[in-house]
Amino acid sequence: MAMNTSVVLPLLCSIIFIFVAQQATAQSTACVDDKGNYTLNSIYHDNLNRLLSTLPSSKNDNGYGFYHLSYGKSPDQVYAIGLCRGDTKPDVCRSCLNDSTYVLPERCPNRKEAVLWYDFCMLRYSPRSLFGVVETRPNVIYHNTENVPSDIVEEYFHVVGSLLDNLKSRAAAGGSLRKFATANATAPRFRTIYGLVQCTPELSQVDCNNCLDDAFGYIPGCCDGKIGGQLLGPSCKFRYEEYLFYNSTTAPEVLPPSLP
CATH class of the missing domain: 3.30.430.20 (Gnk2 domain, C-X8-C-X2-C motif)
Structure with a gap:
């Protein structure tokens, strides 16, 4: 395309x-x-x-x-x-x-x-x-073409949502030098989901949280049912995939299979 x-x-x-x-x-x-x-x-x-x-x-x-x-x-x-x-x-x-x-x-x-x-x-x-x-637009969205198996979609995106929410909290609390977080979590059928979020570091913790909340709001319309997706915005961004797309030595955290 x-x-x-x-x-x-x-x-x-x-x-x-x-x-x-x-x-x-x-x-x-x-x-x-x-x-x-x-x-x-x-x-x-x-x-x-x-x-x-x-x-x-x-x-x-x-x-x-x-x-x-x-x-x-x-x-x-x-x-x-x-x-x-x-x-x-x-x-x-x-x-x-x-x-x-x-x-x-x-x-x-x-x-x-x-x-x-x-x-x-x-x-x-x-x-x-x-x-x-804080600015959420203009933005660009990408998604993977592969679909999550239909019988695990609900559980899968529960894990995606929990993973991204966890990363949002960590990134927003990152201080004025860097607001960035990565981690992975286990989805149904031993699938591994890798996630990344980032805000421009001069934003406040509240502003970073709000920016990412706005970004996550696009998932149902663009990426729901897909095994990967990302949004790139002026003040923040997120990405999730089933393959390791970032340098894992920077933040090699693995989140538990059952996220709160």
Whole structure:
């Protein structure tokens, strides 16, 4: 199935895209219309170029793959956030963000606000401050094409829900440097489900919880009955699969088969 990675978002409207999980490593882009456009060689354009050229630097990293930077003065000030998946090594993180700084302006030419998601990192820029602001849209959803056996669907998604709720609590309590958690749990017929959740770390515990609750709300419509799914949002994300898709050495926790 072909994937259109450039997304145009009309005013006060978000669009959600559903793709199969095998395409999750490709980039997905949201170009935001209602924050305005810039012209080539304008002050905003120059500020954006300067900001993107300096963002993926170790001096802008909080030590856990979170980058936050602004450049210029109002009304042409540009703000950016870069976030790497919590299990990503620093060199892979910076390489992913560096690639994003070239790809995103090409995918969203002249847009003042845009978001790009890779499997290992996310990049956002905007003419407004993004730091500490909870946003659930635009978002992108993927799901696996394989279905859970029909006779265990209810039990299976009880385990998925309990796993993700547990991870949400752990990630939200992670402090201001990193809000990230992974673990696995056993589903019926000895199936193993691996889960991952993450929020941008500057969010409060309450905001991270609320963001992930909103994200989980999409599961019945997009991923219910599927053995894998994920949502990528500006402030938080989740993923579950029946295969190990993250670096298990970062958080090798195994949750009990019967979750509360």
